[in-house]
Amino acid sequence: MKKTYINGVGCISTQKTFDTVFLEDAVYNQNDNILSVVSPVYKDFIAPAAARRMAKGVKNGIVASALAMKDAQAENVDAIITGTGLGCIEDSEKFLKNILDNNEEFLTPTAFIQSTHNTVGAQIALTMQCKGYNFTYVNGVVSFESALLDAKMQLEENEASSILVGGVDENGDYTMELFKLAQRVKQESEQPFHLLTPKTIGAVHGEGASFFVLENEKKDTTYAEILDVEIINTLQENEIETHITAFLKSNGLQVSDVDAIVLGFNGDVKFDSYYRTLSENTFSDTPQLYYKHLCGEYDTASAFGLWMASKVIKLQEIPEIVKVNSVKRTAYNTVVLYNQLSGKNHSFTLLSK
Amino acid sequence: MEALKLELKNKIITTLNLEDIAVEDIADTDALFGDGLGLDSIDALELIVILDKDYGIKLVDPKEGKTIFQSIESMAAYISANRTK
Amino acid sequence: MKGVAITGMGIISSIGNSVEENLDSLLHENRAITRVQNITTIHADINKVGEIKKTNPELIAELDLPADNNFSRTAMIGTFAAKQAVENAGITAINEFRTGLISATSVGGMDMTEKYYYDYFEKPELVKYISCHDGGDVADKIASELGLKGMVTTISTACSSAANSIMLGARLIKSGKLDRVIVGGADALAKFTINGFKTLMILSDDYNQPFDNNRKGLNLGEAAAYLVLESDEIVKKQNKKVLARVSGYGNANDAFHQTASSENGDGAYLAMKKAFEVSGLKPSEIDYINVHGTATPNNDLSEGRAILRIYGEEKVPDFSSTKPFTGHTLAAAAAIEAVYSVLAIQNNVVYPNMNFKTPMEEFDLQPQTSLKNKNIDHVLSNSFGFGGNCSTLIFSKSE
Numbered sequence: 146m147k148k149t150y151i152n153g154v155g156c157i158s159t160q161k162t163f164d165t166v167f168l169e170d171a172v173y174n175q176n177d178n179i180l181s182v183v184s185p186v187y188k189d190f191i192a193p194a195a196a197r198r199m200a201k202g203v204k205n206g207i208v209a210s211a212l213a214m215k216d217a218q219a220e221n222v223d224a225i226i227t228g229t230g231l232g233c234i235e236d237s238e239k240f241l242k243n244i245l246d247n248n249e250e251f252l253t254p255t256a257f258i259q260s261t262h263n264t265v266g267a268q269i270a271l272t273m274q275c276k277g278y279n280f281t282y283v284n285g286v287v288s289f290e291s292a293l294l295d296a297k298m299q300l301e302e303n304e305a306s307s308i309l310v311g312g313v314d315e316n317g318d319y320t321m322e323l324f325k326l327a328q329r330v331k332q333e334s335e336q337p338f339h340l341l342t343p344k345t346i347g348a349v350h351g352e353g354a355s356f357f358v359l360e361n362e363k364k365d366t367t368y369a370e371i372l373d374v375e376i377i378n379t380l381q382e383n384e385i386e387t388h389i390t391a392f393l394k395s396n397g398l399q400v401s402d403v404d405a406i407v408l409g410f411n412g413d414v415k416f417d418s419y420y421r422t423l424s425e426n427t428f429s430d431t432p433q434l435y436y437k438h439l440c441g442e443y444d445t446a447s448a449f450g451l452w453m454a455s456k457v458i459k460l461q462e463i464p465e466i467v468k469v470n471s472v473k474r475t476a477y478n479t480v481v482l483y484n485q486l487s488g489k490n491h492s493f494t495l496l497s498k
Numbered sequence: 499m500e501a502l503k504l505e506l507k508n509k510i511i512t513t514l515n516l517e518d519i520a521v522e523d524i525a526d527t528d529a530l531f532g533d534g535l536g537l538d539s540i541d542a543l544e545l546i547v548i549l550d551k552d553y554g555i556k557l558v559d560p561k562e563g564k565t566i567f568q569s570i571e572s573m574a575a576y577i578s579a580n581r582t583k
Numbered sequence: 584m585k586g587v588a589i590t591g592m593g594i595i596s597s598i599g600n601s602v603e604e605n606l607d608s609l610l611h612e613n614r615a616i617t618r619v620q621n622i623t624t625i626h627a628d629i630n631k632v633g634e635i636k637k638t639n640p641e642l643i644a645e646l647d648l649p650a651d652n653n654f655s656r657t658a659m660i661g662t663f664a665a666k667q668a669v670e671n672a673g674i675t676a677i678n679e680f681r682t683g684l685i686s687a688t689s690v691g692g693m694d695m696t697e698k699y700y701y702d703y704f705e706k707p708e709l710v711k712y713i714s715c716h717d718g719g720d721v722a723d724k725i726a727s728e729l730g731l732k733g734m735v736t737t738i739s740t741a742c743s744s745a746a747n748s749i750m751l752g753a754r755l756i757k758s759g760k761l762d763r764v765i766v767g768g769a770d771a772l773a774k775f776t777i778n779g780f781k782t783l784m785i786l787s788d789d790y791n792q793p794f795d796n797n798r799k800g801l802n803l804g805e806a807a808a809y810l811v812l813e814s815d816e817i818v819k820k821q822n823k824k825v826l827a828r829v830s831g832y833g834n835a836n837d838a839f840h841q842t843a844s845s846e847n848g849d850g851a852y853l854a855m856k857k858a859f860e861v862s863g864l865k866p867s868e869i870d871y872i873n874v875h876g877t878a879t880p881n882n883d884l885s886e887g888r889a890i891l892r893i894y895g896e897e898k899v900p901d902f903s904s905t906k907p908f909t910g911h912t913l914a915a916a917a918a919i920e921a922v923y924s925v926l927a928i929q930n931n932v933v934y935p936n937m938n939f940k941t942p943m944e945e946f947d948l949q950p951q952t953s954l955k956n957k958n959i960d961h962v963l964s965n966s967f968g969f970g971g972n973c974s975t976l977i978f979s980k981s982e
Contacts, residue, residue, distance in 0.1 A: 197515035225836075226540075228720060232739075244778050249625045251551040254543045257779035258841050258969065262690070262739035267970025270836045276853055279972060280747055281717030284737040291736040295751065298758050312917040320716075326703055327713040333835060355972055377736035378684075378726050440671075443553060444717075489723065490735075541841060543784060560784045 147302045151368040152307075153358035153498075155209040156396075157182055157454045158440045161255040163212060167456045168342060168464045173438050174357040175337040178330055179321050182353040191272075197257050199268065199381060200233035202315040204414020205354035207272055210309055214273075217358035217366050224278035226296050227266035227313065228288030230444020234317035236260045237459045242319070265313050266352075278305065286409075287376045288312065288482060289355075289448040290492040294374040300361040311356030311411025321350060331412070340412040340438040341469065347409040351441015355448035355454070359420035368455040369480070372495040373398050380491050385419055386427050392493045404477045405432040407454050408469065411442040416488050418472035423483065433469035447484040451494060454480045458498050502574045509548055514541050534569075542567060554582030571578045585896060586828030586862070586979055587753040588602060591672025593664040593767075594922045595908035596909050597633035597793050597804055601667065602881050605919075606926050609910060609934045611953060616910055618800050622694075624774050626781060631808050632772055633729075633910030635660060646728070646751055653711040655692030657807075658724040661769030664807040665725045668765060673810035673823070680762035680817060683754045686722035686809075687744035687768030689914040691715070694773045707893060728838025734761065739914065741968030743834075744768050744809070746917030746976050750832040752812045762817055766982035767809030767918035775914065785879045791911075793876035793904035794883050794950045796941040801877045803909025808918035810925075811925055825981040827925040828958045829960070831864060833857025837971030843869035843881050848889030851875075851965065858975040864961060866893050869900050869977070871933045872919050873964040874950075876904025877911050903936035917966035917974065924962040924978040931959050955956050 156162040157181035161170045172365050182205060187196055190208045206227070214222075231237075235261035243252050258264065260473060263281035270279050277301070282291035289312030296308040314324040315413070324330040324347075331338060338349050359371070373396050382386055393399060406428045408420040424433055426461040432458070440449040457463055478498040507521045510530075514537065528534045531542070542563045549555040549566075555577065557563060566576045594601070597615035598608035608615070619627040623633050636732030637645075642659040643652065646666075665684075669677065692715025699709045716719060717898035734755075738747045745768030752766035770776075770803045780786050780803060818825060835857060845849065859866060875886055890899055905923055905968070912919060926932065936950030960980045967973045 193518045197517060198540070198627070233715070240779065241700060241775060244697070244774060245700060249778055251547055251776070252546045252778050252782045254540055254779070254782035254842075258540065260779075261741050261969050263741055263968070263972060264841070266740075267836070267841065269970065270838045270971065271841070274838050274848060276836050276838050279740070279970070280738060280751075280834065281740050283691075283739040284735065284738055285717055285719040286724060287736055288719070298754060302758060303778045311636075321772070323703060323713050327710055329714075376736060377732065378723070379732040426729045438862055441784045490719070507781075538840075540841065543782060546784070 146301045147303050147361035148255065149297045149371040150360055151357050151371065151455050152360045152361050152364055152366050153213040153219060154368060154452050154455055155206060155212025155216060156355045156449065157185060157205040157209045158353035158449055159183065160439050167460055168466060171466050173466060174485060175339065178333055178336065178349050179316060180349060180354055181316065191399065198234050200259045202233045203265050203268050203315050206311060206313040209271055209354040209356040210269050210311060213309065213356040214357045218483060219307060219358050221273065222275060222358065224305045224308045225266050225270050225275055226292040226308060226310045227283045228289050228292040228445050229313050230260060230283065230285055231314055232262035233259045233264055234315060234320050238317045238319045279446060285490045286447060286486040287490045288375050288446050289445045290494065291376055293494065294376060296359050297371055297374055300359060307358060307360045309356060310359055311354060312442045312448030313354035314352055314445050316350065324350060324440055340410060342458050343412040343414040343417060346413050346415045348413050348442035351443050353440055353449055353475045355452045367456040369496040369498060370498050375493045377402045377491045378489065382419055382422060389427065389493060396495055398479065402426055403431050403479050403481050404474045405434055405457060406460055406478045407434045407450050407480060407482040409437060409447060409450065410435045411437045419485055419488065430472060432463060432472045432474055434463060434467045435469050437466055447492065450482050450484065453481055454496055466478045499574055502577065506573055513544055513548060524570060524571055527569050530567050530569060532552065553577050555580050565575050584849055585763045586830030587756050587812050588815060588825040588827060588927060588981065589810050589827050589829060590813045590818065590823045592922050593667025593926060594808040594824065594919055595635055595660050595663050595669060596806035596912065596919050597635055598908050600769055602922060605922065609923065612935060614908060614937065622772055622774055624777055626777055630777060630786050631790060631802045633802060634772060635805050653715060654724060655695045655715040656740040656771035657688060657691055657694060657769050658721045659770060659802060660807040661686065661721045662725050662728045663808040665729060665765060668809040668811050669729060671812060673761065677729050677731050681733060683755060683761045684722055684726050684731055684764040684765045685748040685880060686737045687739065687748040687914045688718065688769050689739060689741055689744060690773055690775055691718050691721050694771045694776045697774050718889050718929060740972040741970060742913050742916055742969035743972045743974040744914035746747055746966040746974035747834060749810065749829060749835060749917065749976055750923055750974065753829045753832060753935045756812055756814050762814045764812045765809050768811055768915040769807035770801060770805060770915045771915040772805040787878065789939050790877035791907055792938040793878040793906055794887065794943060795935055795939050796882060796943045797860035798880060799876040804912040806909060806912035806915040806919045808915060808922045810921055821914040827928045828979050829976060831858035832863025832981040833979030834974045837973055838970055844885035844967060844971050846885065848885040850971050851886055851889035851967060852892050853872050854973040854975040855889065857978050861908065862977045864977060866867050867897055869961050869963045870926055870959040871962045872902035873962060874902050874904045874922050875965040878906060883969065883973050884945055887943065888944055891946060899948060901933045901955060903934050903950045905934055917964065920964050921976060924964045927962050928959050928978060932956055
């Protein structure tokens with residue numbers, strides 16, 4: 146069975162992550178409940194004629210994937226697999242509002258086409274002229290991990306030797322208002338937001354696109370090897386410790402072998418207890434990292450988490466701004482990531498140097 | 499007719515997000531599709547909605563657009579002859 | 584190549600609320616395309632659709648959902664079909680083996696979003712429906728109704744979605760990652776999709792006519808179907824009846840245009856080619872092709888050309904589109920057509936391609952227009968979607 150290596154990364158996020166080394170310019174914004182991407186210069190990557198109909202998510206996906214390809218020194222890939230929770234939600238909003246406001250008259254197709262969830266993966270394929278396998282996963286916060294798992298299976302079985310995998314989501318104004326109403330997004334009045342010491346439910350929301358070139362050969366550009374990815378729909382809080390221990394064990398590892406754990410803390414007082422249990426018990430002697438205070442919570446925020454973990458392993462450095470505790474290790478060779486939202490859609494990703 | 503042509507050019511630029519194109523860049527006889535302005539089938543559908551919404555002309559078959567949307571000139575001529583608003 | 588065992592199926596579509604009812608309609612040419620009845624739309628009289636003849640309150644009652652439920656129609660029909668499939672497979676303890684659910688949808692709970700979009704701020708009792716918009720909401724609800732705790736995910740690649748969920752399920756079993764996977768898709772009709780397809784001008788105002796020279800476009804439909812795939816170990820251990828096997832699958836991207844298929848059907852050709860490679864079958868071994876056949880001018884031409892490229896000098900097997908029966912059910916299409924493919928194998932029939940009159944002028948391809956009884960060992964089923972997404976599945980009789 147072949148192995149899976151992360152050989153290139155590209156990240157567009159609410160931080161400056163596209164022409165920086167590693168979060169040296171990162172800012173912890175505690176005043177806004179919705180964070181927006183720091184945009185790259187799109188024209189450097191996409192011809193204006195092609196960009197004119199592209200949604201924000203499509204543009205960010207194309208740029209992030211171009212960065213990942215360049216980083217991996219790859220010319221083409223065998224497959225493209227994308228994860229997105231809501232797709233290009235701005236165009237969905239636009240088309241739906243046009244339907245409702247104009248009583249179904251004078252509608253144009255562009256917004257409808259962009260609203261289709263697989264539009265990002267499709268446009269990347271179109272841009273790269275990649276005729277290979279092209280899947281899009283849309284299952285909340287395991288959308289990206291589904292893509293990762295799929296890619297890993299193909300690389301292991303040698304059905305493909307290089308795959309572009311990414312997670313992308315965008316904010317839409319009306320959807321954000323609905324999320325506030327549904328208490329998925331915190332209210333403005335609750336600021337300043339302290340992610341690790343929350344008092345309210347919901348999260349600060351964000352958006353972004355993180356893409357990775359995965360290959361089954363190790364090369365100079367390699368960041369890390371992906372040892373395992375697991376997705377579980379339902380876990381009780383009291384099952385989480387046993388579960389993650391079993392996950393490590395199935396990979397021949399113990400808790401003490403883990404050099405760092407990346408936790409998806411999002412500041413939701415109701416469900417951060419899943420992370421807290423691990424933080425305060427099983428992994429209390431392990432360096433702990435968090436990231437959603439930088440990128441915000443969104444369905445594919447965990448792709449930002451993987452981007453961060455990849456960098457930690459490659460650079461052997463943990464930026465102060467992402468540390469949950471002060472535990473240190475001499476080397477960061479084995480990193481595990483855990484994420485969930487509202488106690489559902491749990492994912493575990495295991496990386497090694 | 500000249501006013502209508504100018505109006506159409508402006509509409510096409512705004513509706514189709516042709517950011518880098520100015521009214522002066524489009525000659526009345528330039529091909530809108532293919533080698534000319536480079537519009538495609540999705541743009542054609544957008545133009546069909548302009549005909550409907552702004553000039554009260556309903557096209558049923560997208561193929562009809564082929565001759566109408568050849569150039570600004572052909573579009574203006576068709577609209578002048580068939581407009582209901 | 585033995586393929587992955589299918590041990591259960593469940594379906595709800597405009598032509599029936601069970602596998603048996605669907606088969607009966609297919610065998611007796613019971614068409615179900617009508618004017619729009621369940622949705623308020625200005626296009627109700629001009630656009631014909633394949634609607635499921637059950638209202639939301641009826642579905643809620645049949646599913647025994649609590650009064651304060653927040654199921655979208657898509658989640659209701661999805662749960663309806665998935666429950667049938669699990670029951671049909673004789674599963675009593677869902678988490679007994681490593682069991683997953685791979686669902687597919689294009690617009691998920693859009694039916695609720697579009698109904699309540701502007702009312703959410705005024706009516707607190709509707710706020711519970713906001714989360715229905717999430718692409719994974721349907722799968723989450725089905726998993727919860729089935730009591731399934733393991734791997735759950737959703738694929739959305741427009742009209743090929745369910746083919747891809749079946750493909751992933753088969754691969755998860757083949758690789759040994761899971762022992763049992765419930766695969767399929769669900770899409771309820773929505774004003775959003777009716778209007779979306781209308782802007783693309785590919786809706787017919789008449790009954791859809793796949794592969795006919797005078798075809799005018801598609802009719803939309805709504806449906807849900809799920810299949811249970813199980814490992815050979817479970818089949819052996821529990822002495823399960825195998826309905827048929829998923830023997831081949833392939834996905835490729837046309838990389839040509841956002842919505843249109845390329846003239847020569849590159850993506851479709853590559854998808855079929857891959858499926859043959861996986862199955863180890865030769866094109867001549869296929870007894871029936873359930874074509875995507877949406878009846879849009881573009882799809883049928885592109886698909887026909889791709890089929891001709893696959894077959895070259897050889898004779899193209901009997902083929903038909905079942906979309907004149909059900910309409911195009913988008914993300915569910917490949918799932919209901921998977922059920923129809925299995926039924927074709929079990930009953931040794933080729934379904935008629937209804938509404939066909941005139942052969943296309945571009946090539947010499949004519950669908951099977953009447954019910955045909957013959958031995959069927961292998962069925963190839965195509966499903967293509969926006970974004971150039973092309974998928975092919977091959978189903979085979981279990982030895």
